[in-house]
Amino acid sequence: xxxxxxxxxxxxxxxxxxxxxxxxxxxKEMKRVSKAGMAEGLFANLRYEGDRDPVAEFVLNxxxxxxxxxLLTGSNFGCGSSREHAVxxxxxxxxxxxxxxxxxxIFFDNCMANGVVPVxxxxxxxxxxxxxxxxxPEARKxxxxxxxxxxxTERSYSFQLPEAGHHMITTGQSPIDLTLAHKNAIDMxxxxxxxxxxxLYHPAQMASPGKTISRATSSNEHKMNGIAxx
Amino acid sequence: xxxxxxxxxxxxxxRVHMFPDRSxxxxxxxxxxxxxxxSVALTSMMEEGREVAAPDSVFATVDHIVSTKPGxxxxxxxxxxxxxxxxxxxxxxxxxxxxxxxxxxxQGIVHVIAPEQGIALPGITMVCPxxxxxxxxxxxxxxxxxxxxxxxxxxxxxxxxxxxxxxxRVNLTGIRPAWMxxxxxxxHLIAAHGAAGGRGYAVEFAGEAARNxxxxxxxxxxxxxxxxxxxxxxxxxxDKVFAYLRGRPFAPNERRWDQACAHWLSLQTDDGAVxxxxxxxxxSSISPAVSWGTSPEHxxxxxxxxxEPANATQKGALEYVGLAPGRPLVGTALDGAFIGSCTNSxxxxxxxxxxxxxxxxxxxxLRAICVPGSTSVKAQAEAEGLDQVxxxxxxxxxxxxxxxxxxxxxxxxxxxxxxxxxxxxxxxxRQGPGVRTHIASPETVAWSAVRGRIADxxxxx
Numbered sequence: 197x198x199x200x201x202x203x204x205x206x207x208x209x210x211x212x213x214x215x216x217x218x219x220x221x222x223x224k225e226m227k228r229v230s231k232a233g234m235a236e237g238l239f240a241n242l243r244y245e246g247d248r249d250p251v252a253e254f255v256l257n258x259x260x261x262x263x264x265x266x267l268l269t270g271s272n273f274g275c276g277s278s279r280e281h282a283v284x285x286x287x288x289x290x291x292x293x294x295x296x297x298x299x300x301x302i303f304f305d306n307c308m309a310n311g312v313v314p315v316x317x318x319x320x321x322x323x324x325x326x327x328x329x330x331x332x333p334e335a336r337k338x339x340x341x342x343x344x345x346x347x348x349t350e351r352s353y354s355f356q357l358p359e360a361g362h363h364m365i366t367t368g369q370s371p372i373d374l375t376l377a378h379k380n381a382i383d384m385x386x387x388x389x390x391x392x393x394x395x396l397y398h399p400a401q402m403a404s405p406g407k408t409i410s411r412a413t414s415s416n417e418h419k420m421n422g423i424a425x426x
Numbered sequence: 427x428x429x430x431x432x433x434x435x436x437x438x439x440x441r442v443h444m445f446p447d448r449s450x451x452x453x454x455x456x457x458x459x460x461x462x463x464x465s466v467a468l469t470s471m472m473e474e475g476r477e478v479a480a481p482d483s484v485f486a487t488v489d490h491i492v493s494t495k496p497g498x499x500x501x502x503x504x505x506x507x508x509x510x511x512x513x514x515x516x517x518x519x520x521x522x523x524x525x526x527x528x529x530x531x532x533q534g535i536v537h538v539i540a541p542e543q544g545i546a547l548p549g550i551t552m553v554c555p556x557x558x559x560x561x562x563x564x565x566x567x568x569x570x571x572x573x574x575x576x577x578x579x580x581x582x583x584x585x586x587x588x589x590x591x592x593x594x595r596v597n598l599t600g601i602r603p604a605w606m607x608x609x610x611x612x613x614h615l616i617a618a619h620g621a622a623g624g625r626g627y628a629v630e631f632a633g634e635a636a637r638n639x640x641x642x643x644x645x646x647x648x649x650x651x652x653x654x655x656x657x658x659x660x661x662x663x664x665d666k667v668f669a670y671l672r673g674r675p676f677a678p679n680e681r682r683w684d685q686a687c688a689h690w691l692s693l694q695t696d697d698g699a700v701x702x703x704x705x706x707x708x709x710s711s712i713s714p715a716v717s718w719g720t721s722p723e724h725x726x727x728x729x730x731x732x733x734e735p736a737n738a739t740q741k742g743a744l745e746y747v748g749l750a751p752g753r754p755l756v757g758t759a760l761d762g763a764f765i766g767s768c769t770n771s772x773x774x775x776x777x778x779x780x781x782x783x784x785x786x787x788x789x790x791x792l793r794a795i796c797v798p799g800s801t802s803v804k805a806q807a808e809a810e811g812l813d814q815v816x817x818x819x820x821x822x823x824x825x826x827x828x829x830x831x832x833x834x835x836x837x838x839x840x841x842x843x844x845x846x847x848x849x850x851x852x853x854x855x856r857q858g859p860g861v862r863t864h865i866a867s868p869e870t871v872a873w874s875a876v877r878g879r880i881a882d883x884x885x886x887x
Contacts (some may be wrong), residue, residue, distance in 0.1 A: 371582060
């Protein structure tokens with residue numbers, strides 16, 4: 197993933213509260229065991245009717261918002277299901293920033309893991325940005341600067357991000373690799389833990405396996421039975 | 427010693443490292459996976475050549491996509507859904523992970539089987555790429571839902587980087603009436619404080635009324651912490667939890683049992699510990715909860731009128747559900763009823779619903795479905811004859827899985843149908859295109875199904 201620091205784009209207003217991840221991408225749009233190609237399903241239930249006919253009033257079907265890369269929305273955006281597909285769909289469509297009063301917690305983390313910045317601003321600031329854009333959305337494009345942590349219109353609005361999230365978005369570095377830099381500490385913790393919480397590593401017993409358990413399952417159970425002291 | 431909340435104790439015990447921004451690297455003890463999102467995470471790890479750090483700590487099952495229709499155990503419930511089941515089998519085999527597959531007696535909804543198998547334990551950290559992982563807080567487990575990328579992180583490193591949420595205590599007081607399900611309590615809390623009321627908090631449910639809840643009710647209570655917007659919810663473990671867990675397959679063995687219990691007992695909130703926020707909820711003030719709109723916060727006590735819309739979101743919700751403000755929810759005609767989901771599909775839920783259904787029958791035109799939460803729950807229910815009660819009342823009796831809690835394509839209720847449902851989400855289209863969902867306790871679902879309209883469960887007793 198490539199990182200980014202500055203982005204300017206058309207802001208689409210969807211000023212509702214509690215837009216949940218089912219609405220962002222309905223489950224029936226999640227057809228493949230993959231993270232790619234989710235844009236088609238973005239807001240599908242709101243965006244299309246009948247046989248994929250665009251709903252004329254829906255914001256992304258109105259010019260110029262089809263080219264939007266910033267979403268202005270209400271409180272608790274991305275609540276509900278943990279499906280990361282919601283962020284993959286937004287990103288695949290072209291969104292780089294979601295400006296909301298507040299976010300669903302899991303969605304907030306999912307955004308940062310995918311280079312989409314979740315910008316939390318008070319409601320009146322979001323209304324102000326929306327009003328500024330409204331007169332000429334194609335020309336009046338908000339600018340997001342992650343060095344200065346501001347959204348700029350004719351005014352500038354500060355926001356905050358957790359340091360780890362900021363690092364992920366701006367560098368595009370894999371958080372797994374960042375954490376693996378602490379592998380020694382993790383291994384030491386795990387080693388010590390086996391001594392302090394032995395009960396966690398010595399389960400009572402395994403239930404009698406079912407008929408069609410895969411080989412992997414039974415070999416693992418065998419292994420776990422092996423370490424269980426009875 | 428400085429008084430400390432149970433949540434902070436659990437976090438402290440799992441801290442591997444603290445970063446300069448005060449976020450923490452937290453050790454993850456056990457990980458649950460299901461085919462809908464787990465398959466995506468494992469596939470991505472294979473593509474990137476990553477290893478699963480501790481395969482013995484990972485437990486996978488199939489619940490979301492698998493058909494719950496009797497006799498179709500290996501099919502998907504949506505066209506093309508087999509790819510998720512196949513990918514789950516293939517990736518778990520490649521990584522050498524346990525899979526409770528379709529014909530395994532341990533199969534079931536991931537949050538139902540984790541307690542049932544003794545995988546979830548008090549004070550341990552657990553994650554799953556599923557928002558309702560907070561259910562496990564009912565055992566005193568520190569469990570929360572994550573996305574796929576974080577799941578890959580947990581699988582590959584056995585840790586997650588977490589910014590510690592604030593702490594909230596919800597003190598439950600008063601006597602729980604016989605009709606009340608823990609569902610009524612948590613939905614009431616969400617209605618009172620909003621779907622974002624718990625945002626940024628880890629919620630401890632405490633007080634005598636919380637301790638009086640049986641273990642399965644606590645799981646229901648914590649299940650909807652995410653609908654409250656919370657990081658997670660939990661009830662500190664006590665003797666009831668220990669009795670529930672003892673002897674379960676992945677719970678500690680007898681030799682280590684006392685040591686485990688002693689550890690778990692130490693994970694209580696100390697007297698004098700200060701929470702960032704405290705709420706009180708008197709159970710005697712709660713009526714049966716039925717939602718009217720498209721968010722769990724769109725709920726009023728069952729006897730009250732549907733409110734005038736306060737904003738555009740509520741106006742849109744009323745349009746979607748086809749209801750007018752000012753009239754009561756009670757008496758609204760129903761097309762369907764559903765009992766199931768990680769919220770309310772455990773044996774105690776089925777027993778309580780069956781007690782209402784016994785000797786009664788739903789109207790011919792109403793489609794009623796019961797989906798037990800796990801293969802084990804189904805078997806126990808059948809051993810007690812509950813399946814016969816459901817069937818005699820006109821309910822379909824299906825195999826274990828998530829089923830119609832969410833729509834992913836395939837068969838569901840008809841567009842425009844009004845369904846009363848023991849699930850956790852009443853979002854637009856959640857149970858199918860145009861389907862209008864009213865969330866309620868399984869007892870309320872059962873009684874309303876019998877009456878063919880939204881009904882007050884207190885009449886049934």
